[in-house]
Amino acid sequence: MQEVTIKGIENEALVVALSGDIDLGNAEEFYQAVMDGYQAQPMNILFDCAELEFIDSTTLGTFVKILKKAKSDGYGIKLVNLQQKIKKLFLICSLDSIMEIA
Numbered sequence: 275m276q277e278v279t280i281k282g283i284e285n286e287a288l289v290v291a292l293s294g295d296i297d298l299g300n301a302e303e304f305y306q307a308v309m310d311g312y313q314a315q316p317m318n319i320l321f322d323c324a325e326l327e328f329i330d331s332t333t334l335g336t337f338v339k340i341l342k343k344a345k346s347d348g349y350g351i352k353l354v355n356l357q358q359k360i361k362k363l364f365l366i367c368s369l370d371s372i373m374e375i376a
């Protein structure tokens with residue numbers, strides 16, 4: 275079960291809290307929920323991943339898809355509060371070179 279919560283705007287960024295598992299089964303819903311919030315007011319996106327427990331390769335691809343859309347509009351994305359095991363996936367795939375991971 276995954277949950278995507280648009281928490282509002284903080285420091286000129288759209289804050290999106292993620293929780294649970296995001297994988298092949300719900301990655302498209304994750305993408306759509308983020309895009310709905312983003313397209314209402316395009317800006318940088320800050321993902322708060324404190325409650326995110328699991329992602330798979332499909333989810334990594336979805337983050338890249340979101341990043342491409344944001345970058346095409348002149349914005350970026352940042353991920354914060356990642357659990358170590360999830361952060362490791364981003365680092366192994368060198369995604370920290372294209373998106374900010376704190």
